[in-house]
Amino acid sequence: MLNVIVNGENREIAPGSTVADVVRSLTEATRGVAVAVNDEVVPRTGWSGRHVTDHDRVDVLTAVQGG
Amino acid sequence: MTTAPAHAETAPAADHDPLVIAGEPFGSRLIMGTGGAPSLSVLGDALVASGTEMTTVAMRRVAPGADGSVWDVLERNGIRPLPNTAGCFTAAEALRTARLAREALDTSWVKLEVVADERTLLPDPVETLDAAEQLVDDGFTVLPYTNDDPILARRLEQAGCAAVMPLGAPIGSGLGIRNPHAIELIVADAGVPVILDAGIGTASEAALAMELGCDAVLLATAVTRAKDPVRMAGAMRAAVAAGRSARLAGRIPVRRYAHASSPAADQ
Numbered sequence: 001m002l003n004v005i006v007n008g009e010n011r012e013i014a015p016g017s018t019v020a021d022v023v024r025s026l027t028e029a030t031r032g033v034a035v036a037v038n039d040e041v042v043p044r045t046g047w048s049g050r051h052v053t054d055h056d057r058v059d060v061l062t063a064v065q066g067g
Numbered sequence: 068m069t070t071a072p073a074h075a076e077t078a079p080a081a082d083h084d085p086l087v088i089a090g091e092p093f094g095s096r097l098i099m100g101t102g103g104a105p106s107l108s109v110l111g112d113a114l115v116a117s118g119t120e121m122t123t124v125a126m127r128r129v130a131p132g133a134d135g136s137v138w139d140v141l142e143r144n145g146i147r148p149l150p151n152t153a154g155c156f157t158a159a160e161a162l163r164t165a166r167l168a169r170e171a172l173d174t175s176w177v178k179l180e181v182v183a184d185e186r187t188l189l190p191d192p193v194e195t196l197d198a199a200e201q202l203v204d205d206g207f208t209v210l211p212y213t214n215d216d217p218i219l220a221r222r223l224e225q226a227g228c229a230a231v232m233p234l235g236a237p238i239g240s241g242l243g244i245r246n247p248h249a250i251e252l253i254v255a256d257a258g259v260p261v262i263l264d265a266g267i268g269t270a271s272e273a274a275l276a277m278e279l280g281c282d283a284v285l286l287a288t289a290v291t292r293a294k295d296p297v298r299m300a301g302a303m304r305a306a307v308a309a310g311r312s313a314r315l316a317g318r319i320p321v322r323r324y325a326h327a328s329s330p331a332a333d334q
Contacts, residue, residue, distance in 0.1 A: 064124065
C-alpha cells in the first residue's frame with residue numbers, strides 16, 4: 001500500500017491509484033472541485049492519468065460559503 | 068412625428084448604468100458574499116432578493132458527506148462565482164488558492180484577500196501587493212481587498228488590478244465606513260472601479276458608500292447574519308441603487324445657515 005496524505009489526513013491507498021480515484025473516494029462531484037498534489041494544481045483533464053506515489057500530499061478543494 | 072422628451076437624451080444613464088469591471092458589464096452594483104448564512108436555502112433566497120450578479124465563495128478542502136453546495140445555489144440562480152483567497156496569510160498561499168479556484172470554477176477572476184492576523188482580519192498590504200503583481204502576471208483578473216489607504220489603492224491599480232476594494236471597517240464588524248474621507252480620496256484617484264468591501268452593517272451605510280462615489284458595494288455578514296436575511300438583502304439592493312442615483316444626481320452643497328426654499332413672504 002501507499003502512504004499518502006489526503007486533505008491533511010494519513011491514508012493508505014492501493015498502488016496504481018490515480019488522482020481521479022482519490023477524488024472519487026471523497027466526493028461524487030467533479031465540477032467545482034480542484035486538486036493539488038504536493039501544492040501543484042493538477043488540471044481536471046489530468047486526474048485519471050496521474051498516479052499517486054508514496055508520501056504524496058493530495059489536496060481536494062471545493063467552493064464553500066465564504067467572503 | 069413625435070419627439071422624445073428632452074430629458075430622455077440628456078440623462079440616459081438613469082436606465083442604463085452598468086458597472087463595468089475588466090470590460091464586463093454588470094447590471095447590479097451589489098456584489099454579495101456567502102459567508103454566515105444559516106442555510107443554503109436562506110442564502111439562495113437572499114441572493115435573489117439582493118439582485119446580485121456576482122457572489123464570492125471560498126475554497127476549502129472537501130468534507131466527505133457534505134450535503135448541497137454553494138456552487139449549486141449560484142448556478143441555479145445564474146449568479147457568477149467570484150472565488151476569494153480568504154484564509155490566506157501570505158502571497159504564496161493566495162497564489163495557490165487562486166490557481167485551485169481557477170481550476171475548480173473555470174474563472175480567472177479572483178477576489179484577492181491576504182489578511183495579517185485572525186483577530187483583526189485586516190489586509191496585509193505588503194503581501195497583498197506582492198500577490199496582486201504575481202496573479203496579474205499569471206493572467207488573473209484581480210480584485211484586491213485592501214485597506215482604506217489611497218496610496219496602496221494606487222499601487223494596486225498600477226500593478227494591473229481590475230478594481231480596488233477598500234474596507235469601510237473590519238470584516239464582519241458592522242462598523243460602517245470609518246474613514247469616508249479616505250474612501251473619497253481613493254475614488255477621486257482611481258481609474259478602475261472602487262468597490263467598498265467589508266464593514267457595512269446596514270442599508271444607510273451601503274447608500275453612503277455609493278454617495279461617496281464608490282462604483283459598487285461588496286457585503287455578506289450584514290445580510291447573512293441579519294434577523295431576516297432576505298428582507299435585508301432587499302434593503303441593500305434598494306440602498307445601493309438609491310446611493311448611486313444620489314451620486315449621479317449631484318447633492319446640494321452643505322451650508323452653515325438656512326437657505327429658504329419658499330419665496331419670501333412679501334413677493
